[in-house]
Amino acid sequence: MTDAKTQIEETVKSNDVVLYMKGTKTMPQCGFSSRVAGVLNYMGVEFQDVNVLADDAIRQGIKDYSDWPTIPQLYVKGEFVGGCDIITEMTLSGELDQLFEQNGVTYDKDAAEKIREANA
Numbered sequence: 239m240t241d242a243k244t245q246i247e248e249t250v251k252s253n254d255v256v257l258y259m260k261g262t263k264t265m266p267q268c269g270f271s272s273r274v275a276g277v278l279n280y281m282g283v284e285f286q287d288v289n290v291l292a293d294d295a296i297r298q299g300i301k302d303y304s305d306w307p308t309i310p311q312l313y314v315k316g317e318f319v320g321g322c323d324i325i326t327e328m329t330l331s332g333e334l335d336q337l338f339e340q341n342g343v344t345y346d347k348d349a350a351e352k353i354r355e356a357n358a
Contacts, residue, residue, distance in 0.1 A: 242299030255285035
């Protein structure tokens, strides 16, 4: 577990935005991971994807690291933000935009607005 924890810490601290997910950003392998990766991709956010299906130690380790039982998990500037439902709510309320702005993460404001308009 220590190796997985060390690897997770290094990943979340060395990348501005990290998504622990099932599959990859170009080929998600579950609906929840697909939704979060889709939002980030659509908004033009540069993010590191980590496929938990490729490593059982990371798959369990990320749950222990965040004390959060489900995948996907989004991290911004080393801080755990949430899973699919939380990211969806934050996107629709504009909170995700604020989080990105506060942390200097580049994203497409027009794309974020289009997501909200489509879900209004």
